[in-house]
Amino acid sequence: MDNVATLRKLYLHCRERGIEVDSHTAAIAIRAAGGYAGIRDGYYGVIVDSIIKYLTDEAGRLQTKNFIKKEMLTAFTDAFETGWVETGGDPYEPEPEDNEWLTTRINQELAYIDGLFVTMRAMLEDTEEPLTLSDIDQYAEARAAGYAATLDSIYSQGKLRGKKNVMLSLEGQDGAASCSTCQKYKGVSHRARWWISHDLIPGPGSSYECGGWQCFHVLQDSEGNQWAGTQG
Numbered sequence: 001m002d003n004v005a006t007l008r009k010l011y012l013h014c015r016e017r018g019i020e021v022d023s024h025t026a027a028i029a030i031r032a033a034g035g036y037a038g039i040r041d042g043y044y045g046v047i048v049d050s051i052i053k054y055l056t057d058e059a060g061r062l063q064t065k066n067f068i069k070k071e072m073l074t075a076f077t078d079a080f081e082t083g084w085v086e087t088g089g090d091p092y093e094p095e096p097e098d099n100e101w102l103t104t105r106i107n108q109e110l111a112y113i114d115g116l117f118v119t120m121r122a123m124l125e126d127t128e129e130p131l132t133l134s135d136i137d138q139y140a141e142a143r144a145a146g147y148a149a150t151l152d153s154i155y156s157q158g159k160l161r162g163k164k165n166v167m168l169s170l171e172g173q174d175g176a177a178s179c180s181t182c183q184k185y186k187g188v189s190h191r192a193r194w195w196i197s198h199d200l201i202p203g204p205g206s207s208y209e210c211g212g213w214q215c216f217h218v219l220q221d222s223e224g225n226q227w228a229g230t231q232g
């Protein structure tokens with residue numbers, strides 16, 4: 001293992017145990033996770049595999065649920081921190097409200113995961129329409145796409161919170177059904193902190209009337225770089 005990989009391992013160890021890491025070291029260790037694309041691909045794969053395993057394999061169902069929860073916790077924290085250091089840079093010094101936001105969002109997601117397993121249990125118990133392997137694959141891929149889109153919004157939150165003064169405007173395409181929030185803010189510019197405090201960072205779970213996942217809107221800076229929006 002090289003030095004950076006060792007540092008990364010130590011950092012994760014401290015993070016899991018709530019041990020504080022100095023903010024310069026944290027920034028280096030966070031970058032060692034690699035780019036967001038890798039974090040996203042890994043999470044997508046974990047969700048697909050776990051759902052298929054749960055729906056096809058009697059053994060280890062409880063472990064599968066706990067495994068997804070643990071992987072979500074890691075992916076959310078990695079996505080948020082990676083976004084933050086990309087824009088906020090070194091040192092990694094989120095404000096208490098940023099950490100509180102992430103903790104609340106993780107707890108919400110834990111509840112959604114419980115809901116996913118309630119749905120899957122019902123699917124398994126439906127003896128009138130037993131699941132085929134192709135049903136299971138389709139279901140797993142659709143759910144994983146949704147979970148990855150949620151992860152995109154966590155990454156976006158990290159980026160915007162890392163640089164709260166940057167000016168961003170809402171661009172991109174309406175979805176199949178547009179909504180009054182999208183129409184109201186299309187082309188409008190505000191600082192990142194405004195989009196954060198109004199809960200209008202495009203993505204699942206935001207305060208858009210359309211739910212923020214049916215449209216293809218993004219937040220862009222004046223040079224056309226994308227700061228928020230689904231990556232898939």
Ligand SMILES: [Zn+2]
Binds near residue numbers: 211212
């Ligand atoms: Zn909308």
